[in-house]
Amino acid sequence: MANYKMIIQYDGTRYKGWQRQKTTDQTIQGKIEAILSRQYGRTIEIDGSGRTDAGVHAHGQVANFRLPDACCAGKTPEELCEELRQIFVQYLPEDIAVTEVRVASERFHSRLNVVKKTYVYRIWNADYPNVFERKYMLHDNRPMDVEAMRQAAQYLLGKHDFAAFCGNAKMKKSTVRTIHEIDIRRIGEEIRFTYTGNGFLQNMIRILTGTLVDVGCSVYPPERVVEILASKVRAEAGPTMPAQGLTLWEVIY
Amino acid sequence: MANYKMIIQYDGTRYKGWQRQKTTDQTIQGKIEAILSRQYGRTIEIDGSGRTDAGVHAHGQVANFRLPDACCAGKTPEELCEELRQIFVQYLPEDIAVTEVRVASERFHSRLNVVKKTYVYRIWNADYPNVFERKYMLHDNRPMDVEAMRQAAQYLLGKHDFAAFCGNAKMKKSTVRTIHEIDIRRIGEEIRFTYTGNGFLQNMIRILTGTLVDVGCSVYPPERVVEILASKVRAEAGPTMPAQGLTLWEVIY
Structure with missing residues (x-):
C-alpha cells in the first residue's frame, strides 16, 4: 500500500470547509474522497494537514492517503500518480484542483508531521x-x-x-x-x-x-x-x- | 454641463459585452447608464472607449458622460465626482467597479481621443x-x-x-x-x-x-x-x- 501525498488548491467560497461531514457533501475532503472511492470501488479516506473553516481558501493544502494493493491492478506507484492526476483533472469541480501527486515515504502523515x-x-x-x-x-x-x-x-x-x-x-x-x-x-x-x-x-x-x-x-x-x-x-x-x-x-x- | 471621465473594471463573465442592447440589460454600459439615469431622473448615456465582446473583461475601460445642469443641484463638479463614486460603490453589482471619476476637459471623448x-x-x-x-x-x-x-x-x-x-x-x-x-x-x-x-x-x-x-x-x-x-x-x-x-x-x- 503506497502512501500518496498531494497538494490541493481550492476556492472555498462554495464549501462548508475542508472536513468531511455527514450532513453535507459540500466539503473539500468529501469531494476528493468521493472521487477516489468511486474510481477504486471501495471507501478511500484522505488525511489533510488540518481543517479549514467554511469559506476559507487553500493555495497549498496537503493530504495523504493509501491505495490498497487490490486497487492497483499491477501498476507501479508512479503510474498510479499519473492516473490520479488525470482522475482529479477530469472529475474535480472547477474550484478544487490537485496540483501535485507523488509517492511519499511510508511513514508520512500530513497532519502529524507538520513543522x-x-x-x-x-x-x-x-x-x-x-x-x-x-x-x-x-x-x-x-x-x-x-x-x-x-x-x-x-x-x-x-x-x-x-x-x-x-x-x-x-x-x-x-x-x-x-x-x-x-x-x-x-x-x-x-x-x-x-x-x-x-x-x-x-x-x-x-x-x-x-x-x-x-x-x-x-x-x-x-x-x-x-x-x-x-x-x-x-x-x-x-x-x-x-x-x-x-x-x-x-x-x- | 461638465464632462466626466471614468475608469471601469469588470469581470465580463456574466455579461453580453460592453455595449448597450435593446434585448438584454446584461451589458456593462446598460448597467451603468441605468444607475445614472435612475439617480438623476433622466436618460444619461455614456460613451465607452470601444466595445468589448461578451465574456471579455476590463481592467481599465474608459467612458465619459455629461450631466445636465438640472441634475447638479448647485453642486460643484468636484462634489459631483464624489457623489458619483459613492453611487457606483452603492449600486453597481460586485463584478463591475468604477475605480476613478474625474472632471475631463470639455472636448474629451473616450472613443475619438484614443491614442x-x-x-x-x-x-x-x-x-x-x-x-x-x-x-x-x-x-x-x-x-x-x-x-x-x-x-x-x-x-x-x-x-x-x-x-x-x-x-x-x-x-x-x-x-x-x-x-x-x-x-x-x-x-x-x-x-x-x-x-x-x-x-x-x-x-x-x-x-x-x-x-x-x-x-x-x-x-x-x-x-x-x-x-x-x-x-x-x-x-x-x-x-x-x-x-x-x-x-x-x-x-x-
Whole structure:
C-alpha cells in the first residue's frame, strides 16, 4: 500500500470547509474522497494537514492517503500518480484542483508531521471594490496604519498561550502555540497579512487579524495586544474576521 | 454641463459585452447608464472607449458622460465626482467597479481621443486548472514554444492591413491598423500576451492569439504569419480564442 501525498488548491467560497461531514457533501475532503472511492470501488479516506473553516481558501493544502494493493491492478506507484492526476483533472469541480501527486515515504502523515504552516489574510483597502479577486479578499476601506499593526504584531511573535485568540470556548487541549513570523505589507491597494507558525487554534488567524486591524484603525494602541495576550480571555481580543479573506498558503514538513 | 471621465473594471463573465442592447440589460454600459439615469431622473448615456465582446473583461475601460445642469443641484463638479463614486460603490453589482471619476476637459471623448490601447490575453499552461483565476484565463496544457511565438509576433508589428485577423466578414471600413508592441512571456504556469496598438478590429486580439498559439504548438512555423497577413483572408489565420482569456487592460489618450 503506497502512501500518496498531494497538494490541493481550492476556492472555498462554495464549501462548508475542508472536513468531511455527514450532513453535507459540500466539503473539500468529501469531494476528493468521493472521487477516489468511486474510481477504486471501495471507501478511500484522505488525511489533510488540518481543517479549514467554511469559506476559507487553500493555495497549498496537503493530504495523504493509501491505495490498497487490490486497487492497483499491477501498476507501479508512479503510474498510479499519473492516473490520479488525470482522475482529479477530469472529475474535480472547477474550484478544487490537485496540483501535485507523488509517492511519499511510508511513514508520512500530513497532519502529524507538520513543522510549520503559513496562512495569508488579504484586505482590499480601497474605496472601490476589487472586481477580480473579490472572493479572496475582505473589502474594508478604512484608513489603516500599517506601521502600528507591525508594531503590535511583534508582541505576538514567539511561544505564547493564545487562549485570547481561540474561537473554541470549550477548548480542552493546550492553547500554547509558537508564531515564527507575521509579515504585514501594502501591495497596491491590498494589505496582506502573512502568518507562519507551528500551528494555529480554531479561528486564530481571523482573530489575530481582527485585533491587528483594530490597532491599524486606532481602536486601541499596539501595546494593548500585550494585555490581550496576557488576559487569555477571548472577549478582550478583536473580532473574528470573515472567512473569505483567509487562505491556507503553505504547509511545511 | 461638465464632462466626466471614468475608469471601469469588470469581470465580463456574466455579461453580453460592453455595449448597450435593446434585448438584454446584461451589458456593462446598460448597467451603468441605468444607475445614472435612475439617480438623476433622466436618460444619461455614456460613451465607452470601444466595445468589448461578451465574456471579455476590463481592467481599465474608459467612458465619459455629461450631466445636465438640472441634475447638479448647485453642486460643484468636484462634489459631483464624489457623489458619483459613492453611487457606483452603492449600486453597481460586485463584478463591475468604477475605480476613478474625474472632471475631463470639455472636448474629451473616450472613443475619438484614443491614442493607444492595450489588451492582455492570458493562458494557463499547466496540467491542472487554475482555481483562483479560472474565469480570467484560458486553460490549455499543450506545450508552447514561447520563442517561436515571439518570432511570429515580430512579423505583426507596425502598420498592416489586418483583414486576415478581422472577425467581421462584412467589414466595410479600413482594416489597416498599427500594432506597436506584442509582449509574450511565461509567468509561472501562465503565458501572457500583451498587445498595444492604435486600435483593434473585431475579434482581432483573439485571432492574433489563436494564430500565435498555433505557432507555439508547431501547427505551422513563425514565418507562416507573413503569408497569413499578406493573404488578407480570415480563413488563413488561426482560431478565434475564447473570450474568457481576454482583458482590455488600458486605454491611453
